[in-house]
Amino acid sequence: MPESRQQLTVVADDGIELFVETWPAERADAPLVLGLHGLSANRLGFLPLIEQLAGEVEFVAYDARGRGRSGKPTDVNSYGHRRHAEDAANVLAAMGRRADVVVGQSMGAWDGLLLAAHHVELVGALVLADGGWFEDLPANLKTPEFIDVTMGRGWYDRLTAVLPSRELVMSMLPTVAPYKDIWSPAAEEMLNEGLEDLPDGTVRNACYAPGVKFDTEDYFSPREAPYVKTDITSVTCPVHLVRATRGFDVSPDTEAPLIPEGAVEELRGVLPQLVVETVPDTNHFTVNFGAAGVTVLAEAVRKAIR
Numbered sequence: 001m002p003e004s005r006q007q008l009t010v011v012a013d014d015g016i017e018l019f020v021e022t023w024p025a026e027r028a029d030a031p032l033v034l035g036l037h038g039l040s041a042n043r044l045g046f047l048p049l050i051e052q053l054a055g056e057v058e059f060v061a062y063d064a065r066g067r068g069r070s071g072k073p074t075d076v077n078s079y080g081h082r083r084h085a086e087d088a089a090n091v092l093a094a095m096g097r098r099a100d101v102v103v104g105q106s107m108g109a110w111d112g113l114l115l116a117a118h119h120v121e122l123v124g125a126l127v128l129a130d131g132g133w134f135e136d137l138p139a140n141l142k143t144p145e146f147i148d149v150t151m152g153r154g155w156y157d158r159l160t161a162v163l164p165s166r167e168l169v170m171s172m173l174p175t176v177a178p179y180k181d182i183w184s185p186a187a188e189e190m191l192n193e194g195l196e197d198l199p200d201g202t203v204r205n206a207c208y209a210p211g212v213k214f215d216t217e218d219y220f221s222p223r224e225a226p227y228v229k230t231d232i233t234s235v236t237c238p239v240h241l242v243r244a245t246r247g248f249d250v251s252p253d254t255e256a257p258l259i260p261e262g263a264v265e266e267l268r269g270v271l272p273q274l275v276v277e278t279v280p281d282t283n284h285f286t287v288n289f290g291a292a293g294v295t296v297l298a299e300a301v302r303k304a305i306r
Contacts, residue, residue: 010062010094012087014078019043019069020062020091026055031100031124031305035061036088036108036115038131038288039215040159040207042068044193045105047186048289052298057100057305062091064111066211068193076214081107081228084215085114092122100124101304103297105288106131106258109241110219110228117234125238125304129297130258130287132241133229133267134219143220150258152250156213162204166195169203177250182289233270240275240300241267242287249283258284 010018021043025031033053035046043061050059063070064084073079088111092099102123104112109131116123137146148155163169173179173191196206219228243264248254259267268274277300279293287293 008094010091012065012090016065016071016073016078016087018062018065018071018087018091020060020094022095023050023059024055025058030055031057032095032097033057033059033101033103033301034088034092034099035059036084036102036104036111037061037064037067038106038108040067040194040205040212041105042190042194042206044186044190045289046103047189048184048291048294049103049297049301051186052294053301057301060091060095060099062087064108066208066215068206072208072211074208074210076210079211079214080218081110081114081215082118082231084108084111085118088112088115089119089122092119098122098124101127101301103127103129103301104131105129106284107215113232113235113239114228116237116239117231120234120236123237126235126240127297127300127304128239128241129293130242130244130284132232132239133259133263133270135260135263135266137220137223143217143223146220147216149253150247151216152248152254156209159205159207159212160209162198162202164202166192166197166203169195178248178283178285181283181286184289187289229270235271236273238273238275238304239271240277240304242277242279242293242296242300244282244284244287244293245278245280246283249285255283 006022008020037045042063046061066072102112109128174183195203243259246255247258279296
């Protein structure tokens with residue numbers, strides 16, 4: 001696979017700079033795959049998939065706003081799934097290409113669906129990596145409570161924690177769930193990229209945390225008729241969902257799958273073209289970054305191209 005990774009900056013229509021990286025294919029007419037990463041990840045979350053595809057495609061990924069090296073607006077209303085979808089459209093416009101396949105990891109799955117709904121001409125097919133649909137919340141359950149239970153209680157405190165040093169963080173992560181199950185040079189590169197060095201030598205996650213929090217709740221807005229569910233009825237391209245058998249899996253109460261069978265059936269009702277593939281003995285992280293999950297995702301991309 002060619003090693004000439006290229007980096008560029010794309011300015012979104014609202015002026016926010018998006019940091020983009022491209023991995024070229026072995027031939028000039030190869031398909032283009034656009035990667036949309038998960039909630040608190042960055043563009044390097046696609047390294048395992050890029051390695052699997054091994055130059056068969058031109059791969060483009062970027063840091064979503066508020067993450068990595070992209071701009072971090074402080075107005076939380078500058079976030080949300082529709083906004084991320086427009087950013088993706090801006091990136092494709094800058095490339096002068098449509099995406100033969102869009103791969104969305106977790107949050108990126110919702111963003112990819114909205115991209116395909118509002119920019120039909122830009123998306124040939126979608127591969128959703130353990131994301132894309134939630135069942136309606138029970139009337140007595142508030143959105144922040146659902147998110148806290150799903151992602152593991154205290155997730156926001158972990159996201160905003162300031163830690164003593166980069167070296168300590170990178171020595172600790174391989175020993176704790178969920179990172180110990182996906183640890184590899186690629187995971188290390190992604191996670192190292194996601195840290196921000198502070199002037200006193202401490203580090204923290206590079207995400208703009210209030211924007212991340214806004215994104216977690218945006219899917220359910222407005223609560224009586226979430227706009228994401230309404231919008232994705234317009235998706236007409238092929239859609240392949242690759243799902244895990246467990247959820248975040250960081251504690252016993254996060255073992256339930258992110259997309260249970262009921263959600264799968266609801267999504268199938270909205271998107272009759274949906275193909276669903278469940279990867280045995282995986283969780284939300286290993287299906288995106290572990291060998292078994294990434295192998296299935298790579299084959300889903302190849303099928304979409306064929």
